[in-house]
Amino acid sequence: MKKTHVKFLMVALSLPLFAGHKAWAMSEPELKKLVVEIDDRQRNSGDYKSTVFVEQTEKGKVTQAFEATVFRRDGDEKWMILFTKPKSEAGKGYLRLEKNLFLYEPALGKWERRTDRSGIGGTNSRRSDFDQSKLAVEYTAKFIGEEKLGKFDVLHISLSAKPEADVASPLLHLWVDKDSRNILKRQERSLSDKLLRTLYYPGWDKKFSKSKGADVYIPKQIRIIDEVEKGNGTTVVLRESNLDPLPENIFTKAWLESQSR
Amino acid sequence: MFEQLKVLLLVAIRNLALHKVKTLVVGGILLAGSFLVVFGLSLLGSVESTMSQSIIGSVAGHLQVYSAEARDDLALFGSGFFGRDDLGEIPKFEDVKAELLKNPNVANVVPLGFENALLARGNVLDDLFERFRATVKSGNQTEIDSSIEVVKANLSNIRSDLENELKISGVPADIKKQIADVDTALSNEFWAKLKQDSETSLIFLESKIAPLSGEKEPLYLRYMGTNPSQFADVFKKFKVIDGENIPAGERGILLSNRIYETQIKNIVARGFDSLRKGLVEQRKTIAGDVALKTTATDLPKQYLEVAVYLTGSKRADIVASLKSFLKASDDNLETLVKQFLTIDDKNFAERYDYFYKKIAPEIRLYPFKVGDTINLRSYTRSGYLKTVPLKIYGLYQFSGLESSDLAGAFNFVDMVSYRELYGRMSSEGQKELDELRKQIEVKAVETGSIEDSLFGAGAQIESRSENKSSASQAQQAAAAAGGGKQTLQFKRAVSGKYDPRELDSGLIINAAVLLKNPRLLSITRLELESQLKNAKLNLKVVDWKQASGTLGQLVSVIRAVLLTAVGIILIVAMAIINNAIMMTTLERTREIGTLRAIGAQRAFVLRMFFVETLTISLLATLAGSLLAVTLVSFLGVRGVAAPSDFVSFLFGGPRLYPSVSTGLAFVAPLIVAILAQIFTMYPAFMASRISPAAAMQDRE
Structure with a gap:
């Protein structure tokens, strides 16, 4: 699996969701409550579908771009991606069932199976990257302070991974819009506090989920800045998101194969 | 002049004969030094030559050019x-x-x-289920029935392995869950369902059962x-x-x-190949070699890599053949294969032949082939x-x-x-990418001002949008799956x-x-x-040695080690020569004094010692050189077998045929002899200063 794919999956599938929260004071219990709410809002027990566009920039120059459709069924922990553009990627697909990730290569008409033990798609990404957010379980939060991000007043919080947690980023910083409680900025840092990546969320789509019975927030766009290799970055654009139920038998090899006959 | 040289030579020979131990020690060291230089450098030169041919002739060329x-x-x-x-x-x-x-x-x-x-690479069960899926897709009921039997046989073996694992497992709950999955796949209901909804059954096998065979890196x-x-x-x-x-x-x-x-x-075939190399080519034994023993012990564990490919009539034929070959009564193919793959020093040869004659043609020996x-x-x-x-x-x-x-x-x-x-x-x-970007309308943002661009005046963070109707999404996808309204379908362009x-x-x-x-x-x-x-x-140009990385430096390192060793030997030799002549001088004070008394000049005494050292050093170093030349020439005909595959690259093939550098065979002894002369100077000078009077005093 392309690492680019993995990166957008990490953000597109995690669906960080945030609902309104009027009364706030960053005492420790309230901070904990906020993080629990962040996790809760990411939970989407129903189906999800979205068209995703990903653009990779290397040293300021666009080197790769593709478009895909993402399907997700959180109740069964199933998801599927079908690449539609460009021609060289079209028809390729990924199907997640149980602990397996099946990769489909239409040029060969063949499938490959990987498990989370071997790293997803030969990358160093972990299964946890694809699972729903468990910030409250895996991290200890700390309120840093109120700051200004562009014209927005934001709450800056840091999250340190708990010793037993198997997480991709040991240290996170989040900037949450004080009014709407949407994440606007996220930093991923190493154990030594070295900044690795910065992610910006300039827009959020609010949708009502019937299965959840509440609003779900979906990022419309994510800008990922590689802080190690300066000039490198990824832009993810999510469009036509839909939370309505998908057909029962869609998460199958036969369905994915049928798309590139 | 000639007469004097003759006398000096006779004196030298007499002295060397008189001091046999000293002569043997000094001569032996000089011989060893000379031998080491000629033999070591000849071998090294030959390796360098073959290695350069290997490197230059494979991918390096004489020079490599890359970015500065x-x-x-x-x-x-x-x-x-x-x-x-x-x-x-x-x-x-x-x-x-x-x-x-x-x-x-x-x-x-x-x-x-x-x-x-x-x-x-998928594991054996991935391969088995991939072939099973293709068979199911083909719709050929006879083949499907035959394949089902193979799948069931493999499931039974997996179940039996899991039962054994359960006895020693620290996490029995996981194993019990896996056994339950295998039991589901072995049930009649499961296979009855295959006819109605093959995809669900196949996905069950591919996602629940295939991982049980482990993950191939x-x-x-x-x-x-x-x-x-x-x-x-x-x-x-x-x-x-x-x-x-x-x-x-x-x-x-x-x-x-x-x-x-x-x-x-195929891993089983590789096991046989590796055992053959060790037992036949390198003449080792399974009992006496750890690596071969490990290979032999691992072979029966790979029985599935053979068994899953034996389907239909092949299966019955191999069972009958193996029963006869092993003189076994068991009818279970997997058990017979395990027994067959239990190799020792005695049964290896016939089992190797049997494997390549009877089994290899029936299994998938390579996962992919030319074409x-x-x-x-x-x-x-x-x-x-x-x-x-x-x-x-x-x-x-x-x-x-x-x-x-x-x-x-x-x-x-x-x-x-x-x-x-x-x-x-x-x-x-690039053209396609540009069109795609234009379609999506991604705004280019400078990294330095990204926060102002994204979150500055006019930025709107949140908006509400409605889902399409449920019917629309479900219908759309269902239509795509059924080949109806093809909203997602396309033909992928593949150009070679x-x-x-x-x-x-x-x-x-x-x-x-x-x-x-x-x-x-x-x-x-x-x-x-x-x-x-x-x-x-802006490019660098490097020679093949530099371009080959650490490998190219290997000969230089070996040469440095060899020359250091030779240097140490020579320093020791020279110290011994110096010391021996000093001792000789002291022992021969009376003789030198007498010679001086009967008219020998100091120059004569000096020459006497020089000729003595020259005689022993030339004789010893030439003998060492001759020995080295003889040995290298012998090896040049017979060849030196490469002890490992890595060394075969250095040797340019399975054997090295070294050759002697004629110049080296003469120059090396000469250099050693000259060094010996230099180290003789001080004791010889001391000896030449002995006066007749001193000799007389020594006598008293």
């Missing part, structure tokens, strides 16, 4: 460090080639670029992008042994036969994984280096596919062709330069550096 902006040194055979080397890039090979060919000593310039690729393939036909023309040791070279204008890969046989072949297409997956320069399907055009090897892992380390792909795996976009791809001129134009990482006269290598390297600099091409 590279952060790492070029190391074709590995730098000895993990990770990916940063060698920069040469954006326009055509410019570099034109410039290099201006030098009259440059015969050829070959474009290159190398990387590591991943080749994912992906195969890491080192690949080299080049102009395939030019490469074959220039590197004469390169030979395609199966299939054909990648034709110009076609995308494809040539696999290394060494990798094909030692890494890709198949494989998915080569590699990280692009910016760290993203790129997949390119490539046809296997053939298998190759380098003549004389068939058993070398180093020479067979690369798999060759056409330069156009290399560039795609590297992440370089074709003009067509390109303009052959693309091979020699565009991006490469390094280039091999072949010279008309290799003796002018150093001069040509300097000339090329100057030429490239004048042409404003």
